[in-house]
Amino acid sequence: MTSKVNAKPSTLMTPRSAQRIQSATARARGGSVPKGSFAARATSGAAKNSK
Template sequence: MRWGLSPLASTAAPVDAASTETMEADMKSSMHHSTAPKKSSAPGTPMTQSAASRIQSATARASGGGVPKGGFAARAQRAATKRGR
């Protein structure tokens, strides 16, 4: 048995090999996931101006009136504009 930090405790506790391997695999897996927006090539429901407006409005309400540049609301608006051309 190894001694290490338990993921649920702030103190050192015995950690068995299986849980250590699982934690290490989870950490490696999470490091390979990109936080960049994914480009979807699959057909889905098209973004409408109305939907983009609702998203922008909800974002503004949640953030005290501002809508962050490059955020989801901006991407939704861009998609709706491209679709309307």
């Protein structure tokens, strides 16, 4: 099986998508979003894509 470590995603993360992911994570965890979590990486990716 081939690993796609640095492959470009077919659809870029948007700020709205990252917001939904972060909101759902915060609700599930009682208000906190852990550093390094998927929600945190989504937010970072959205910020980079919006430049």
